[in-house]
Amino acid sequence: MNEGLSVLAIIIGIAHSGIRLATPYLYASIGETFAQRSGVLNLGVEGIMLMGAFSGFYVVFITGSPWLGLLAAALVGMVMGLAMAFVSVTLHAQQGISGIGLYMFGLGTSSLLFKTLIGSVEGVNGFSEINFCLASVGINSDFCLNQIPVIGQIFFRHSLLVYSAFILVPVAWWVLNKTTWGLRVRAVGQNPQAADTLGVSVARVRYVTVSLGGLLAGIAGASLSISLLNIFQEGMTNGLGFIAVALVYFGSWTPVGVLIGALLFSLINALQLWVQVLNLNIPSDVAVMLPYLLTIIALAFPFRRALQPAALTKPFERGEN
Amino acid sequence: MQMKRLSFDRIFIALLPLISVVAALLVGAVILLLLDVNPLEAYEAMFVGAFGSKNGLADTLVKATPLLLVGLGIVIAFRASVINIGAEGQLIMGALIVTFLGVQLGETMPGWIVIIICLLAGTMMGGVWGAIPGFLKARLGVNEILSTIMMNQIAIQIGFFLLRGPMIDPAEIEAGTNIPHSARLPKPTDLPRFTDMAKWFGFTESAKDLELTGFSKEIYGLLVEPTRLHSGFLIAIAVAILVYIFLWRTTIGYRIRAVGLNPHASRYAGINVPNYVVMSLTLSGAFAGLAGAVEILGLHHRMFEPLAVSAGYGFSGIVTALFGKLHPLGAIPASILFGGLLVGGDKMQRAMQVPQVLVLTILGLVVLFVVSSEGWSQRRARRRVSTTDADSEGEAA
Numbered sequence: 245m246n247e248g249l250s251v252l253a254i255i256i257g258i259a260h261s262g263i264r265l266a267t268p269y270l271y272a273s274i275g276e277t278f279a280q281r282s283g284v285l286n287l288g289v290e291g292i293m294l295m296g297a298f299s300g301f302y303v304v305f306i307t308g309s310p311w312l313g314l315l316a317a318a319l320v321g322m323v324m325g326l327a328m329a330f331v332s333v334t335l336h337a338q339q340g341i342s343g344i345g346l347y348m349f350g351l352g353t354s355s356l357l358f359k360t361l362i363g364s365v366e367g368v369n370g371f372s373e374i375n376f377c378l379a380s381v382g383i384n385s386d387f388c389l390n391q392i393p394v395i396g397q398i399f400f401r402h403s404l405l406v407y408s409a410f411i412l413v414p415v416a417w418w419v420l421n422k423t424t425w426g427l428r429v430r431a432v433g434q435n436p437q438a439a440d441t442l443g444v445s446v447a448r449v450r451y452v453t454v455s456l457g458g459l460l461a462g463i464a465g466a467s468l469s470i471s472l473l474n475i476f477q478e479g480m481t482n483g484l485g486f487i488a489v490a491l492v493y494f495g496s497w498t499p500v501g502v503l504i505g506a507l508l509f510s511l512i513n514a515l516q517l518w519v520q521v522l523n524l525n526i527p528s529d530v531a532v533m534l535p536y537l538l539t540i541i542a543l544a545f546p547f548r549r550a551l552q553p554a555a556l557t558k559p560f561e562r563g564e565n
Numbered sequence: 566m567q568m569k570r571l572s573f574d575r576i577f578i579a580l581l582p583l584i585s586v587v588a589a590l591l592v593g594a595v596i597l598l599l600l601d602v603n604p605l606e607a608y609e610a611m612f613v614g615a616f617g618s619k620n621g622l623a624d625t626l627v628k629a630t631p632l633l634l635v636g637l638g639i640v641i642a643f644r645a646s647v648i649n650i651g652a653e654g655q656l657i658m659g660a661l662i663v664t665f666l667g668v669q670l671g672e673t674m675p676g677w678i679v680i681i682i683c684l685l686a687g688t689m690m691g692g693v694w695g696a697i698p699g700f701l702k703a704r705l706g707v708n709e710i711l712s713t714i715m716m717n718q719i720a721i722q723i724g725f726f727l728l729r730g731p732m733i734d735p736a737e738i739e740a741g742t743n744i745p746h747s748a749r750l751p752k753p754t755d756l757p758r759f760t761d762m763a764k765w766f767g768f769t770e771s772a773k774d775l776e777l778t779g780f781s782k783e784i785y786g787l788l789v790e791p792t793r794l795h796s797g798f799l800i801a802i803a804v805a806i807l808v809y810i811f812l813w814r815t816t817i818g819y820r821i822r823a824v825g826l827n828p829h830a831s832r833y834a835g836i837n838v839p840n841y842v843v844m845s846l847t848l849s850g851a852f853a854g855l856a857g858a859v860e861i862l863g864l865h866h867r868m869f870e871p872l873a874v875s876a877g878y879g880f881s882g883i884v885t886a887l888f889g890k891l892h893p894l895g896a897i898p899a900s901i902l903f904g905g906l907l908v909g910g911d912k913m914q915r916a917m918q919v920p921q922v923l924v925l926t927i928l929g930l931v932v933l934f935v936v937s938s939e940g941w942s943q944r945r946a947r948r949r950v951s952t953t954d955a956d957s958e959g960e961a962a
Contacts, residue, residue, distance in 0.1 A: 287710065291929070331933055336940035340648045340710045341883065345932030348880055352925025353596075359920040360600055478922075483718055490711045529726035536715040536722075543707045561944065 252394070254522070258514045259398045263406065264472055265510035268293070268464040268481075270409040272488035273495070273502045274416045275460025279325075280492050281420065282453040283433040283555035286328050287343025289461045290485025291350020296321045296465030298354040301476040302361060304368045310470055313370070314405075317466035318459045324350065325458015329451045336559040347485075355478040365477060370470030371403040405463075405471040412460075416499040429453055433553035436560040446560045461485065490539045496551045505542075509535050578942050582888045585934035586902070593927045597919065607917050614912025615905035619783045621912070623759075623792035627864060629904030631656070631856040633801040635882030636889065636896040637808045638695075638852030643891050644812065645845035646825040647702070651713025652853035653879030654720030655694040657871045659687035659854030661724055663861045664868035665732060667750035676753025683754065684800075684858050691854015692847045694720065699846030703839035709846065717879065724871030732868065746869035756795045756863035763789040797863035801900075804852065808893040821845050853879065877925070881907070884928050887935045903928070 272289050279286045300317035304310055328346055331337045376389035389400040420426040431439040432449045440446050464485075469476045487509065495501025516531035594604035615625045635652045642649040663683040670679050698716055701707035728745035737744050763769075768789045772782040787794060812818035823831045824841045832838050860874060861867070868874065885903050889895030910924035 285710075327933075331937045331940075335937040336944045337933070337936040338940060340650075341887070342933055342936045344650060344880065344883060345929045345936065347929070348925055348932060349929030352922045352927075352929055355922040356596070356920050356926060359922065483714070486711070486714045490715070493708060493711065527726055527730070529722040529729070533719050533722040536718040539715050540701065540707070540712050543711060544701060544705045559940070559944075561947070 254518060256394060256397050258511065258518055260401065261514040261517060262507065262511040263398065264402060265513050266506045267406045267409045267467045267472060268484055269488050269491060269506035269509060270412060270503065271460045271464035271467060272485055273491040273506060274412050274499055275457035275464070276489055276492045277416065277495070277497060277499060277502055278420070278429060278453040279450075279457035280556055281433045281497055281553055282429045282450045283436060283553055283558060283560070284329070284332055284450050284454050285339045285343065285489075285557045286325070286332075286346075286454055286457055287340055287486075287489060288324070288328055288346025288350065289343075289457075289464075289488050290481055290483065291347035292321050292324045292458050292461035293465035293468075293481045293485045293488075294350045294354040294479065295324060296462030297469035297480060298358055298465075298476055299462075300466030301368060301469040302357070304370055304470050305362065305366065308369070310369075310371045313470045314463065314466055317462040317470075319462070321462015321465070322455050322459040325455040325461070326451070328458065329454035332559065333447050333450045333454070336561075339557045351479060358476060358478060362476070365475055367474050368470060370474045371405050373401050373403055374407070376400050403471045405467045409467070410503075413499045413503045420499065425449075430553075432560075433555050436555050436558075440560070440562060450560075461488075464488070487535065487539060490543065493552075494539065494542045497553060509538075512538065579890075581938040581942065582890060582899075582935055585931055585938060586888065588934050589927045589930035592930055593923060596923065596926065600919065602917055602919055607913050607919055610913045610916040611906070611909030614916070615909035617783070619786035619790065620792055621908060622783065622787045623794040624908045625901060625905040626787075626798050627793050627795070627904075628907050629900040630795075630797045630801045630863070631860055631876075631878045632882055632885045632904055633805060633896055633900035634856035634859065635853050635878045636885030636900055637801075637805055637893055638849035638856075639883050639886035640889070640891050640893055640896060641808065641812070641821065641852070642845050642849035643886060644825045645821045645841060646828070647699075647842055647845050647849070648710050649695065649698075649713055649846060649849045650710055650883075651695065651698060651716045651850065651879065652856075652882050653872075653875040653877070654713070654717035655691040655850040655853035656857035656860070656875045656878060657717075657720040657724050658694045659691040659857030660861045660868055660871075660874050661727060661732075661857075662690040663687040663858040664747045664750065665727075667754045667861065668732075668748050671751030671754050676751070676755075679751075679754045680756065680862060683862055684855065687858025687861075688851045688855040691857060692851035694854065695850015696843060696847040699843035702846070703842045721871045724868070728868060728871075734867070744869075747867050749867045750861065754862060755866060756797050756859070758791070759788055759794045759796070760791045762796065793864065795863035797859035800855075800859060802897060804855070805893045805897050808852075812893065817844075853882070856882075881928055884931050884935075887932060 272293060276286060276289055296317035299320040300313040303316040304313035307313075324346065328342070331342045332339045378385040378387050390396045392400070420429065428439065428444050428449050431444060432446050436446045465481065468480060473480075491502055491505040491509065494505040495503070512535050516528070516534065519526055519531050520528050590608065594608070597604040597607050613621070615621050635656065638652060638655075639649060663686060666683050666686055667679060670682065694716060698707070698709045698712040701712050702709045725745060728747060729743075732747045733743070734746055734748040736748070737746070771790055772785045775785065777785050786792070812822060820831070820836050821841055821844070823834070824836060824838050828838050856878065857874070865874065881903055885896055885899045888902065889897070889899035906924055906927065910921040913919050913923075914921040
């Protein structure tokens with residue numbers, strides 16, 4: 245009996261942390277989806293996330309307001325996205341390498357600012373769990389949704405940033421597939437010459453998507469530092485931003501595919517954390533390795549190549565093809 | 566008139582990497598000002614720390630060694646239009662196999678044989694770690710940027726796994742501290758240091774004995790007196806010359822460059838493009854693996870935390886290659902410059918309390934500026950060509 249309960253508790257724990265941990269992937273990968281659908285590979289996501297994580301954390305540390313922190317992270321992310329857009333769209337820099345430059349800049353600068361402005365590991369009060377209590381909508385009852393067995397424990401114990409990450413998926417799908425602007429994004433990424441002939445400004449569309457990608461990457465970083473963990477450490481994203489870029493390939497450049505990939509990865513991560521917690525006889529290093537191995541295997545599925553935006557990583561010049 | 570303009574353009578384009586570094590240092594100066602630090606003093610501390618004394622110079626060249634080796638691998642990959650971000654992992658894998666072989670074989674045969682075996686094994690292991698993403702790209706179309714990044718993480722975890730288990734220093738288990746590092750490689754496997762080599766040639770007097778002063782004293786001290794400088798630096802220089810000969814004087818090297826410049830034309834010319842993609846990534850990884858071997862044999866003499874051994878060389882090696890304009894010989898001064906920057910950053914941290922990570926910010930900016938200015942100048946060149954075409958067409962009409 246006792247054992248059965250603990251198995252259920254473990255399953256609940258894994259599912260709960262799986263959903264939590266999908267948050268940063270979702271923000272960063274959805275943002276990167278927009279950038280890549282318009283033809284720009286922004287490999288600097290990891291660096292933007294670190295800067296977002298730090299600026300969000302610092303503002304909350306100073307002001308105490310999670311909302312101001314979120315705003316700061318989004319702004320910093322957007323500015324870095326703009327920089328990436330300027331470098332890759334206007335100056336035609338090679339995208340893979342300039343992304344690495346942006347990563348190094350973000351890693352160095354966030355660490356530098358952390359060391360000079362804060363210096364030691366501190367905690368903050370970021371976004372807290374939403375309770376979903378009936379009392380808060382005016383019904384006179386003590387009941388809260390998180391009291392529902394299993395379901396409530398898995399789904400109704402998260403902070404706002406977690407829920408909005410999941411809401412972002414259908415929104416992104418709708419924007420990409422059902423709006424004129426989404427059509428322009430796809431056209432610019434698939435056939436910029438044709439889009440240009442039809443009067444779509446390739447540069448403007450790419451500027452907007454890459455900045456949006458930066459903004460969301462900033463929020464992705466903040467989701468770690470002011471919601472999930474409520475601390476900042478140097479290099480705390482630890483490769484998450486690179487996986488987020490890979491998830492876009494994994495998800496075949498669609499928001500729903502990205503969602504599936506993000507959940508798969510976060511569940512594996514959660515599983516790996518629980519393997520360590522439960523002290524099972526599996527070396528934790530092997531468990532940590534799993535997501536990366538899986539990414540490589542997933543990228544090897546051949547049908548993905550056909551789905552890649554045709555103009556990805558190619559700078560656009562009018563009159564060339 | 567046009568000739569003059571062209572040559573001015575050429576000079577400007579040749580100087581772009583240098584201009585990029587200066588621009589990055591200027592941005593760094595702004596950051597220092599915001600941190601309330603006098604940038605001139607900070608940069609002076611950096612420069613003097615890296616180049617002003619025999620120990621500073623020795624450390625600079627010690628750091629230049631892996632930078633140059635990794636950078637040479639990056640040069641080959643980038644020349645073939647393949648982006649290798651996986652040098653960190655390739656270096657770690659090289660270092661791991663060298664540590665394993667060094668500890669196992671060290672006492673059983675003469676040191677110089679073990680050194681040669683280790684150098685070859687490290688090179689091959691790095692090559693394997695580069696060949697995997699190469700095959701994945703050539704056969705299955707897997708984006709090599711992403712796969713090499715993932716391979717880095719896998720190498721780091723393999724490193725931790727081995728160092729916590731099979732390869733841990735027995736002394737750590739005995740002491741119960743269990744710090745994940747290997748045993749020290751036997752002394753005879755140490756790469757000879759410059760001071761050892763000076764003794765072979767009969768230089769034993771110190772700079773003091775010879776009454777040298779000023780900078781010549783430091784240079785003499787660097788070459789003869791005991792410092793950390795080891796013969797790995799000479800290996801790296803030799804490899805740079807070999808890579809130059811390989812890329813510009815052999816058919817295979819020519820084909821690698823052709824594939825990078827225009828894969829379609831290369832295919833028409835009968836070059837098996839996928840094979841050359843695999844080859845360039847394999848070679849790229851091999852040099853990173855060699856860097857790992859040299860780091861273990863020449864400097865650390867034991868393996869510890871993987872990321873502390875690779876020390877970001879996989880990324881700063883990219884900066885080295887870019888600054889050297891993707892030329893193997895250009896990578897030599899580039900590696901010394903950035904080796905100096907890394908050492909100088911450390912000295913600056915001690916002298917001025919400015920965190921050393923500022924160097925990473927500057928390196929990132931150098932990358933951004935170099936690739937931006939390259940992209941921009943290529944675009945300008947293309948535009949000029951197309952306008953001259955239009956002009957001549959107009960004249961013909």
